[in-house]
Amino acid sequence: MSLPSKIKDISNLPSQSEEALSAVFQRDEYPKGHLLFRQGEVCRHIFYIEKGLARIYYNSSNGKEITAWFFAENSFLTAHDSFYQRKASPAYCELLEDSVVFSLKYTDMEKILNENHELAKFAFHTMFELAKKLTEFINGIKFQSAEERYNALMLNYPNIFQRAKLGHIASFLGITQETLSRIRAGR
């Protein structure tokens, strides 16, 4: 089985490491609506979206569903705390489109991190990129208006409205669906 092409680009891995990765990544196709993991279960995989779109969401204390993050093509995702600490995941992960997903088991992840220096470095860089995005998001959400956050999202994900529901996007931005609807209409 061959690796998704974008992983190669990013990691710039020597071919030996590439083989190590290929051996443990499993490719699957899932329909829209499939859950990659659920709240309350331990999430035992790291996923890589080759094609499609996923969102991680959780139920807030007041009973509302909140989208934590979207993952489009060529993104890694997992329930970090659950995966590494073997705890119950606080969140769900749902595919919003028919998708092609690669997955990597915890035990294999441990193994390749321990056996392969290049892949440990790669894991570090992947996590670093995530931390960077999270930091930018935090800087944005603190003192930007709902409209400014909407504009920023449109720059990064211009086609998100064709791919996700308004309510998903609104809770991702930290606003209500009604407010997002009005912003989008320009009011």
Next chain:
Amino acid sequence: MSLPSKIKDISNLPSQSEEALSAVFQRDEYPKGHLLFRQGEVCRHIFYIEKGLARIYYNSSNGKEITAWFFAENSFLTAHDSFYQRKASPAYCELLEDSVVFSLKYTDMEKILNENHELAKFAFHTMFELAKKLTEFINGIKFQSAEERYNALMLNYPNIFQRAKLGHIASFLGITQETLSRIRAGR
């Protein structure tokens, strides 16, 4: 020179790796008010706070100073994007108390990541812990009221009000100083 004790605890490093780290970490003492890095400059170090307190802050578009994060004892910090990408830092880092700080140069970091597999794994875990905290913060700030965020902060940093100014804490929480003052007074 010996390493700060908490680094040993966290990383669980073999002694050989520990020596590699010791050789490149530099220990410094700085007074309250000292800037570890400035906006507009490339941040060329990773810092580790052994004693004291630091905050990273930046100037928002409307001219206000916003605290991005606090770092108390036993925390690593840097301007991530600046450090790894050699770009100008968007933020300042200021010591809020007289502090003992260890620092590690970019070139040394690259070297130990490349030469030492254990340290690459350690770097991954450190970055993972950061991503976890950032994720929790985002989940909190999106749909919690100012008061709920204040309560959460008090759980994690019960003595923060003795160590940082109200205005710093307020912008960290994403609220104004006046609102934080009223919340704290219980009104």
Next chain:
DNA sequence: TTCATTTTTTGATATAGATCAAAAATTAGT
């Protein structure tokens, strides 16, 4: 100790965005 500066609190008012309710539009199943 006193005076100046900085920080925090308090008060009055304004507003962005929430909430509640219902209509319009879109999507999906038969």
Next chain:
DNA sequence: ACTAATTTTTGATCTATATCAAAAAATGAA
């Protein structure tokens, strides 16, 4: 294509928190 279910929009309020202004308290320097 038709009907039901879901999603989005619109309208009318309400409220948490911002803003502006000034007083009180704390800190620091001479």
